[in-house]
Amino acid sequence: MLKTINNLLGDNKKRLYMPIFLTVIDAIGSMALYFILYLTVIDLLNKSLTENKIIVYTCICAASVIYRIIVYRKGYLLCFTKGFDVAHDVRVNIGEHICNLSLGYFNQNSMGYLMNTLTNDVGNFEGIITHALPFCIKALTSCALIIIGTFFINWKLALTQFFVIILSFPVLHWGNKLIKKYGSEKRNLSSRVVSVVMEYLNGFKVFKSHNMTDTHFDRLLNTLEDTRKLSIKTEYKMAVPNCTYSIIVSFLTPLVLLLGSYMLSGHKFTSDSFTAFMIMSLALSAILVSFEHYYIMLNDLKLAANNLEKAFSIKPLPYSDEDFKLSSYDIKFNNVNFSYETGKQVLYDINFCSESGSVTALIGPSGAGKSTIANLIARFWDSTSGEIFIGGRDIKELNPDRLLHYISEVFQENILLNDTILNNIKIGRPEASYDEIVEASKAAHCHEFIEKLTEGYNTVVSEGGKSLSGGERQRIAIARAILKNAPILLLDESTASLDPDNESKINHALDQLMREKTVFVIAHRLNTISHADQIILLNNGKIEEIGSHDNLMQQKGHYFRMVKEQEAARKWNIKGESKNE
Ligand SMILES: Nc1ncnc2c1ncn2[C@@H]1O[C@H](COP(=O)(O)OP(=O)(O)OP(=O)(O)O)[C@@H](O)[C@H]1O
Numbered sequence: 177m178l179k180t181i182n183n184l185l186g187d188n189k190k191r192l193y194m195p196i197f198l199t200v201i202d203a204i205g206s207m208a209l210y211f212i213l214y215l216t217v218i219d220l221l222n223k224s225l226t227e228n229k230i231i232v233y234t235c236i237c238a239a240s241v242i243y244r245i246i247v248y249r250k251g252y253l254l255c256f257t258k259g260f261d262v263a264h265d266v267r268v269n270i271g272e273h274i275c276n277l278s279l280g281y282f283n284q285n286s287m288g289y290l291m292n293t294l295t296n297d298v299g300n301f302e303g304i305i306t307h308a309l310p311f312c313i314k315a316l317t318s319c320a321l322i323i324i325g326t327f328f329i330n331w332k333l334a335l336t337q338f339f340v341i342i343l344s345f346p347v348l349h350w351g352n353k354l355i356k357k358y359g360s361e362k363r364n365l366s367s368r369v370v371s372v373v374m375e376y377l378n379g380f381k382v383f384k385s386h387n388m389t390d391t392h393f394d395r396l397l398n399t400l401e402d403t404r405k406l407s408i409k410t411e412y413k414m415a416v417p418n419c420t421y422s423i424i425v426s427f428l429t430p431l432v433l434l435l436g437s438y439m440l441s442g443h444k445f446t447s448d449s450f451t452a453f454m455i456m457s458l459a460l461s462a463i464l465v466s467f468e469h470y471y472i473m474l475n476d477l478k479l480a481a482n483n484l485e486k487a488f489s490i491k492p493l494p495y496s497d498e499d500f501k502l503s504s505y506d507i508k509f510n511n512v513n514f515s516y517e518t519g520k521q522v523l524y525d526i527n528f529c530s531e532s533g534s535v536t537a538l539i540g541p542s543g544a545g546k547s548t549i550a551n552l553i554a555r556f557w558d559s560t561s562g563e564i565f566i567g568g569r570d571i572k573e574l575n576p577d578r579l580l581h582y583i584s585e586v587f588q589e590n591i592l593l594n595d596t597i598l599n600n601i602k603i604g605r606p607e608a609s610y611d612e613i614v615e616a617s618k619a620a621h622c623h624e625f626i627e628k629l630t631e632g633y634n635t636v637v638s639e640g641g642k643s644l645s646g647g648e649r650q651r652i653a654i655a656r657a658i659l660k661n662a663p664i665l666l667l668d669e670s671t672a673s674l675d676p677d678n679e680s681k682i683n684h685a686l687d688q689l690m691r692e693k694t695v696f697v698i699a700h701r702l703n704t705i706s707h708a709d710q711i712i713l714l715n716n717g718k719i720e721e722i723g724s725h726d727n728l729m730q731q732k733g734h735y736f737r738m739v740k741e742q743e744a745a746r747k748w749n750i751k752g753e754s755k756n757e
């Protein structure tokens with residue numbers, strides 16, 4: 177455990193040296209009070225407690241209290257401030273680390289697990305470093321001092337006492353194993369609770385429209401019920417080792433009393449020493465009983481540290497060139513195979529080349545792998561085998577963050593942040609001026625509707641951009657991409673049908689955006705891509721047809737049939753509309 181915590185803290189552990197040192201000094205100071213207590217009891221027994229002695233003892237006690245207040249306060253504050261600083265750094269590091277991971281990581285880990293790592297694990301780590309660690313160190317120092325002291329008084333009795341303490345270790349270990357078992361079960365369950373709550377909140381509209389709010393609320397209730405049952409079960413299971421431990425350490429005082437009295441009667445022990453021993457033994461027993469509480473917290477620290485270490489051990493996508501420069505933007509796929517999950521291949525032997533400044537359209541049925549190709553170009557994932565070259569460079573060599581400077585994406589689902597429209601567009605290029613943002617918005621045909629909003633560009637959009645229509649969200653995403661002006665553009669057309677007005681606005685916006693760029697457009701409406709330089713028809717993860725519109729039409733294959741079907745559907749729509757009129 178210490179190694180894990182050591183790894184997590186790194187150089188930051190030096191910040192904890194001073195508060196730990198002050199905690200140890202405080203523990204030593206607390207021994208003075210026991211010593212005065214001992215002297216007072218001896219004097220009382222010997223009837224030698226004079227007024228002068230009382231004054232001296234009181235002064236020593238007062239001095240000890242003042243000394244401890246100073247040391248304790250300083251140590252306590254330092255433990256908190258340094259502990260919070262250290263935990264803050266762990267929190268920032270884990271956040272940065274997770275930001276650098278590939279999307280594959282988010283795929284494998286449910287949102288609940290991630291939320292737990294970022295909130296509960298870091299929170300536990302922080303809480304224990306600031307609260308439990310100082311008390312544990314103090315308890316251990318006090319125990320060590322008392323045990324050493326008792327060895328000086330009577331080594332035989334001290335050895336017996338020590339033996340009883342050793343006896344409690346396996347019980348602690350037993351409790352430790354149970355905490356490990358039930359702690360990780362509890363954690364998995366709490367990840368599930370977070371996932372279910374998030375699913376419930378995000379899907380509320382869908383559940384409501386299908387009258388499924390009750391069914392899904394039941395799912396949430398069941399998970400909460402499981403959590404309640406597991407918490408009770410854990411407490412039941414933990415009660416056995418906890419009680420056994422408490423009984424063993426509480427047994428310390430009667431044992432010392434019994435053996436000490438026996439030694440006293442055999443004149444192997446003076447009454448002074450016996451009294452001193454008893455006082456120390458009482459103090460030791462009290463500390464050991466309270467130690468159990470902190471020991472459980474230390475185990476929680478271990479669990480949190482292990483989870484955090486596990487998250488840190490996941491490596492971001494590797495690269496060898498940090499600061500590369502691309503001079504051309506042609507894109508080449510060379511025998512690319514890909515699966516999101518092992519055993520479920522999504523792309524098979526993909527080969528094509530898109531010239532710099534050309535437009536490539538990706539078409540095909542739903543689930544064919546079109547968005548996946550766009551994901552691979554942006555290096556959100558790495559291909560399972562084969563190579564992808566951009567400007568002649570294998571993208572596996574390139575720093576993924578820097579690569580994204582060369583790429584703009586407009587996704588199928590455009591999520592907006594709960595921020596002003598201005599800041600949402602500014603994400604494209606954070607240093608852009610207000611005028612540049614307005615210019616991009618005009619090009620993306622969204623300036624008009626933004627101006628009509630109550631606070632214009634300073635209107636705050638709701639989380640995910642739900643306060644705007646799908647078409648408005650898409651045009652804001654296009655404005656972002658226009659502002660970024662990256663040489664490669666990945667355009668995943670929304671599958672949602674748009675009204676003719678919105679469609680023509682978006683098409684105008686896209687024309688602006690696509691100028692002089694290497695463009696990949698994932699199109700669902702074939703009439704928008706007939707002038708693309710290259711059309712790739714994907715089916716079940718394989719390239720079925722590839723070529724220009726004219727080539728593919730001449731082949732009279734799948735593409736030809738799709739175009740004819742869409743034309744027929746359009747004619748049918750027009751006829752239907754004219755009949756209605
Ligand atoms: N994040 C993911 N994790 C696991 N499998 C995924 C993931 N994303 C997509 N898939 C699977 O990969 C396959 C290809 O998906 P992809 O999104 O590329 O299809 P698409 O051609 O873009 O479909 P659509 O036209 O509906 O957008 C599908 O079978 C899908 O279920």
Ligand SMILES: [Mg+2]
Pocket residue numbers: 546547548588668
């Ligand atoms: Mg898609």
